[in-house]
Amino acid sequence: MSKKEMNSFDRVMTSIGHKEPDRVPLCLLLSLYGAKELGMTVKEYFSKSKNVVNAQLKMAEKYNNDCIYTFFYAGIEIEAMGGEVIFMEEGPPNAGSPLITSPKDIENMIVPNVKESKELRNVFEATEALKYKVKNKVPIIGVVMSPFSLPVMQMGFEKYLELMYFNKDSFNLLMKKNIEFCTQWANAQLDAGADAICYFDPLASPNMIEKETYMSTGYNIAKETIGKINGPTATHLASGISLPVIDNIIDTNTQVLGFSSSDNLEKIKNASKDRICLIGNLNGIEMVNWDKEEVEKNIKDLIYTTGKGGGLLISDNHGEIPWQVPEDVLFEISEAVQKYGQYPLKENLQDE
Amino acid sequence: MIIDLKILGVGKKMEDIKVKSKDFKDALMRVDRVEAENIFKSSFKDEDSFKYLEEIVINALDIIGKDWDKGHASLAQVYMSGIICENLMDEYLPKLNIARKNLPKIGICVLQDFHTLGKRIVSSIVKSGGYQLLDFGPGLSPREIVDKVDEENVDIVLISTLMLPSAMKVREVRLLMQERNLKAKIVVGGAPFRLDKNLEEMVGADASGDTASDVLKIIEGLV
Numbered sequence: 058m059s060k061k062e063m064n065s066f067d068r069v070m071t072s073i074g075h076k077e078p079d080r081v082p083l084c085l086l087l088s089l090y091g092a093k094e095l096g097m098t099v100k101e102y103f104s105k106s107k108n109v110v111n112a113q114l115k116m117a118e119k120y121n122n123d124c125i126y127t128f129f130y131a132g133i134e135i136e137a138m139g140g141e142v143i144f145m146e147e148g149p150p151n152a153g154s155p156l157i158t159s160p161k162d163i164e165n166m167i168v169p170n171v172k173e174s175k176e177l178r179n180v181f182e183a184t185e186a187l188k189y190k191v192k193n194k195v196p197i198i199g200v201v202m203s204p205f206s207l208p209v210m211q212m213g214f215e216k217y218l219e220l221m222y223f224n225k226d227s228f229n230l231l232m233k234k235n236i237e238f239c240t241q242w243a244n245a246q247l248d249a250g251a252d253a254i255c256y257f258d259p260l261a262s263p264n265m266i267e268k269e270t271y272m273s274t275g276y277n278i279a280k281e282t283i284g285k286i287n288g289p290t291a292t293h294l295a296s297g298i299s300l301p302v303i304d305n306i307i308d309t310n311t312q313v314l315g316f317s318s319s320d321n322l323e324k325i326k327n328a329s330k331d332r333i334c335l336i337g338n339l340n341g342i343e344m345v346n347w348d349k350e351e352v353e354k355n356i357k358d359l360i361y362t363t364g365k366g367g368g369l370l371i372s373d374n375h376g377e378i379p380w381q382v383p384e385d386v387l388f389e390i391s392e393a394v395q396k397y398g399q400y401p402l403k404e405n406l407q408d409e
Numbered sequence: 410m411i412i413d414l415k416i417l418g419v420g421k422k423m424e425d426i427k428v429k430s431k432d433f434k435d436a437l438m439r440v441d442r443v444e445a446e447n448i449f450k451s452s453f454k455d456e457d458s459f460k461y462l463e464e465i466v467i468n469a470l471d472i473i474g475k476d477w478d479k480g481h482a483s484l485a486q487v488y489m490s491g492i493i494c495e496n497l498m499d500e501y502l503p504k505l506n507i508a509r510k511n512l513p514k515i516g517i518c519v520l521q522d523f524h525t526l527g528k529r530i531v532s533s534i535v536k537s538g539g540y541q542l543l544d545f546g547p548g549l550s551p552r553e554i555v556d557k558v559d560e561e562n563v564d565i566v567l568i569s570t571l572m573l574p575s576a577m578k579v580r581e582v583r584l585l586m587q588e589r590n591l592k593a594k595i596v597v598g599g600a601p602f603r604l605d606k607n608l609e610e611m612v613g614a615d616a617s618g619d620t621a622s623d624v625l626k627i628i629e630g631l632v
Contacts, residue, residue, distance in 0.1 A: 143523070145521065146574070148573070148575070151523060152523070153523065154523075209524075214526040215488065215525065215526055215529050218488055218489060222440050222489060264480065264483065265484045265485060266483050266484075266485045267482065267486055270483075270485065340604060340605075341573075345573070379574075380574065381573055381577065
């Protein structure tokens with residue numbers, strides 16, 4: 058017997074609570090895709106909060122999406138700190154020249170007040186307007202870059218790695234300042250109406266930083282920062298594998314984990330069961346060329362292996378649907394989730 | 410029984426390289442520059458030939474690259490290992506009176522993006538393999554890359570990408586090279602090509618590697 062239909066908010070919260078809602082929630086993380094939806098350039102789209110509001114509402118309805126995603130682009134935090142962002146066609150804007158080029162720059166860095174930033178104010182405005190529109194029927198997910206991963210944009214990956222390994226004092230000072238910024242930024246989004254914060258921490262993945270180093274750095278930073286965020290968090294590793302660090306990420310008191318298309322589905326389900334809700338793990342790059350058959354196979358595998366008992370939100374594995382993914386693929390994903398994601402799940406889903 | 414002493418000697422040396430490579434790799438994985446340098450120095454004392462040192466370095470980097478592919482090593486370890494090896498080779502090549510190999514002529518760049526980590530890692534490995542490398546820089550458009558290929562007359566261009574839109578622009582590089590009748594081989598790398606194995610063919614690249622350490626085999630294969 059199928060369950061009574063829930064609204065998106067209850068559907069997502071039930072799954073996060075490790076119970077089965079009416080169906081598996083679909084949380085397509087649509088960000089710059091909104092520009093495509095409105096027929097605008099990426100730069101024009103993100104210049105006004107009303108564009109994001111309109112596109113988010115339109116896309117939620119169009120794809121039966123169970124979340125509103127107020128993520129603009131990662132480099133927005135760099136803009137708030139006085140740095141530059143480079144916009145490109147059909148792709149996410151990227152951080153420009155590094156803000157930090159020497160340890161002295163870290164000492165001189167002043168943590169900005171997030172409420173005084175023109176760029177971040179756009180995000181708050183969009184969040185407030187979206188909350189007014191959807192009330193508590195659709196969850197709103199805000200986004201921050203973790204203090205541990207942000208320096209990749211602040212100073213470039215190479216320089217940051219050298220700082221992390223060979224200059225502990227400057228590293229610790231930068232982390233202190235970034236924690237202050239991140240906490241302020243996350244809490245201001247929650248105040249504006251976000252229901253949860255996605256804590257992007259790609260460097261937490263053993264693909265990026267070996268576990269030993271992570272445990273003495275990013276893990277403690279995540280624990281401290283998440284402890285200061287006044288709402289639920291989802292830790293997202295942006296395509297990086299998460300299985301080897303899942304227990305540690307659970308220890309940081311985050312409620313949701315973004316997992317990779319390279320993580321083993323059975324193993325990650327066993328490791329997460331009743332402990333942390335999973336969000337993922339469709340391969341956003343391959344998705345560009347999926348046909349209907351591949352969509353169905355991927356959705357069925359995911360639901361069948363990780364959907365039982367709740368604790369699954371279906372999404373891509375990077376945290377952003379690429380511009381190049383055809384609309385038809387998103388429709389087919391949505392249809393497949395409607396078709397195969399109804400609880401209680403059929404036992405022989407894979408044979409259908 | 411007749412023992413071929415020559416074969417015995419080669420076997421011993423290979424075993425020696427294997428042991429040294431493992432110790433060297435362990436030091437690199439710990440990002441222990443001092444220990445890595447000690448092993449390198451003692452290997453140089455044992456046998457001051459470029460081939461011997463090169464094999465130790467390349468074996469170690471190859472194992473680390475494969476470990477990364479299997480999820481047993483981090484990108485940070487791959488990068489730091491490359492930098493340590495590049496610095497050691499820079500220091501020891503003059504002592505061995507060895508000039509870097511200038512054939513094939515190789516250029517490297519980042520297409521559109523300003524994230525240079527991948528380029529830096531691949532550069533370290535190519536240089537650790539004793540090759541000269543022309544660095545065209547980051548943030549280049551397809552036309553700028555083709556201009557550089559033309560100007561420098563390179564045989565192989567290594568193109569690093571981070572995001573899908575830039576990976577797809579490799580197709581433009583290929584078409585512009587065809588227009589100008591440039592025969593350079595295009596080798597691509599970066600996350601989009603790891604995540605979608607069909608992408609390399611779709612954009613018309615000649616090769617791509619799963620790990621940065623594959624680049625030396627690719628270069629040898631393309632020559």
